Amino acid sequence: MSNLLSFFSSIRWQDVVDIIINSYILFRIYAIFRRTNVFRVLFGVAFLWFFQRIAVSMGLIVSSWVLQGITAVAAFIIIVVFRNEIRAFLQAKSVRTLLWGVPRKAVGTPIEVIADSAFDLAESHVGGLMVIPGTDDLEDATQRGISWGGLFSIEMIKSIFWHDNPVHDGAAIIEGDRVVEVGVILPLSHRTDLPSDYGTRHRAAAGLAEKTDALVIVASEEKGAVIVAKGTHLSIMNGKEELVQILREHLGIPARDGDFPRRELEFGIAALVSILIIGAVWFSFTRGLDTLITLEVPVEYINRDSGKEIVDTPVNAVRLYLSGTSLLLKSIRPEQVAVRIDLENAVIGRNSFTITNENVSLPPRIFLKNVKPPVVEVAIDSSTTRDLNVQVDWVGKLSEDIFFTSVQLNPEKIQVMGGSRILENISTIYTEKVYVDTIKETGKITVKPELNPPSLLIAPGSKDRITIEYVVEKRTR
């Protein structure tokens, strides 16, 4: 019980927001792509990823490598396969549609009339093929017929499929409330499991349904039955109501008042499942098996008084022992981890700081287990300025023919800022190395001072360049 309480108390508001956002995204994906091929592709990709993880955990090197490669190109596959859905989604006219709308294709399609027409044709033993497209483009799957563009009506359908009509053998494509094309040739299915009494019309319906997400209604001339082809299924309609229901589902038209609870229930379950899935993912990310890693992190000193200098820090970096799930630990970026010591209350002399959780900044759900060394000592000194003599640091191979008789520096002294304890022991600032190898005669050069230790700074207003005028004489033997 106490474990459960501590678990709930450790949940941050950011975690709740995180779960809600991602659950909603998952729910929207379901709402937008339900009953489409896209949903099946998404499932396929999810399974691919799942098996890749299993292959990795089982140590199947080649399998995991191949699956990883396929998953990597899945992004491109998804874009190609989902092109119509993505386009439809991005063309949403309002934010409400984007965030809450359910795709409604062919709004205004007279489904009751379509159903009446189909059964009317069948009862009259007139064969007919009606195609209600989904989101897939039919251009690649069919041979285009004749443009029509007439408003849909039972009479028009009857006349299109009348025996003496030249286009009666092809299919009629219905978009919205219009018959947009007639005499369209559909691809034939090569399935061998179709009933033997199914003719060319049935095979054409099955062929298009297999290749696209369109719904095809067949009015059977011989049997006087209405058959619907969708995906790989061919279903005989037992009545007009059944056909109307299937058309509603296919077109995404809201069900009649009596069907609302069913749809609400479906979305409710989908929302709940989305929350459960994302909650499980969140839990596995943040509460999985603990893993321990060590990180070497540099120590940052903050809030240092401008009148104080850090003169000695034996510890420049500390080793942090961090725990969390392996996934979160692997995703840690160096800039997310910092060890900061506040020098606001530091005093002149040696200061000891014990590194605690307050000094360590970590990404969410990463925990500090240990620090080595746990204590950092910092020597602080007051800052002061001092005039120091400048001396040239001559180096190199001195020519045997000459000798340097005198040197004049400008300036002879420079003002340096630094810790008072450091400056106490320094009386001279040396220039950068000046090579004597190439010097053969009297001359002048300008060099920079070399500040050592590097914590020293040239005081504002003091020269940071030194002019050296040297006199060279020939050696007399």
Next chain:
Amino acid sequence: MSFKISGKFLFVCLLILFFLSSPAYPEGKRDYFSKGDSKRLTLLQASMCEGIENLLPRNRAIVFSIINGKVFCYMSFDPVPEKVSIYHNWFYRDKLSTSIKLSLKPPRWATYSSIKLRESDKGPWRVEITDKKGIILHILRFSITD
């Protein structure tokens, strides 16, 4: 460990040099500096040089090759009112390497100290000439190079 051995070696060398350091002007010539006994001790000349010849600095310079093996700090005082001790404090960078005590005698006196050079002595040096109270009379700066 090698540094400690080198330090001891240098110390012994410098100790020997201290005892060997001799006045450039022998006591026998004291009458030559007879005038000005009542004046204050005054440093007349100070310089770094490659050697001492005829009681005078040879090849005064500010850069010395380590090949020379030795470097000298020469100084002369005029007048020297009374017998007094002067120190040559040799610093390698800002670290005191050795301090050599030299005696001055009236009426005027010239003397020098020197150090033997080793490979590790390359770099900037300075010699602070001080009295027994540590008051700096003069600073000489020079470098040892290849």
